[in-house]
Amino acid sequence: MAVTTIEELFIHELSDIYSAEKQLTKALPKLARAARNPDLKAAFETHLEETQGQIERIDRVVDLLDTRVKRIKCAAMEGLVEEGKEVIDSIDAGPLRDAALIGGAQKVEHYEIAAYGTLCALARQLGYTEALKLLKDTLAEEKATDEKLTRLAEGGGNAQAAAA
Ligand SMILES: [Fe+2]
Numbered sequence: 001m002a003v004t005t006i007e008e009l010f011i012h013e014l015s016d017i018y019s020a021e022k023q024l025t026k027a028l029p030k031l032a033r034a035a036r037n038p039d040l041k042a043a044f045e046t047h048l049e050e051t052q053g054q055i056e057r058i059d060r061v062v063d064l065l066d067t068r069v070k071r072i073k074c075a076a077m078e079g080l081v082e083e084g085k086e087v088i089d090s091i092d093a094g095p096l097r098d099a100a101l102i103g104g105a106q107k108v109e110h111y112e113i114a115a116y117g118t119l120c121a122l123a124r125q126l127g128y129t130e131a132l133k134l135l136k137d138t139l140a141e142e143k144a145t146d147e148k149l150t151r152l153a154e155g156g157g158n159a160q161a162a163a164a
């Protein structure tokens with residue numbers, strides 16, 4: 001990764017999260033199928049739709065800046081998705097697996113929140129005003145998803161797992 005300027009760093013970070021979002025569009029349907037709590041299933045399905053919109057926002061940022069994303073693979077997301085697969089392989093469907101899926105999903109959201117937070121800071125520094133608005137919209141969605149997952153964990157999901 002030959003990055004020598006802040007503009008190049010922005011494109012590198014944008015390309016990394018683009019890869020992460022693409023990987024998630026493949027993983028989220030599997031997570032939805034693996035969940036038993038209908039609210040958790042619905043949360044994964046809703047976030048899949050949001051994720052598709054987030055990819056479109058990255059496409060718009062790329063158009064605005066008249067550039068293109070680099071073909072890189074987000075290794076962190078690859079690892080987080082792999083951990084999700086391990087949860088599905090090692091825990092039978094039910095409240096315990098749901099609790100583990102929520103934990104894994106929150107690790108994903110925290111990664112994305114960090115990534116979009118960094119991109120917003122770089123966009124602000126570079127004066128990319130229109131791009132910044134789009135990135136802030138996605139950051140807000142990621143934070144809302146994280147909060148929804150916290151409510152699912154605290155609102156009975158994990159208590160059911162403890163009782164099972
Ligand atoms: Fe996302």
Ligand SMILES: [Fe+2]
Binds near residue numbers: 047108109112142145
């Ligand atoms: Fe997300």
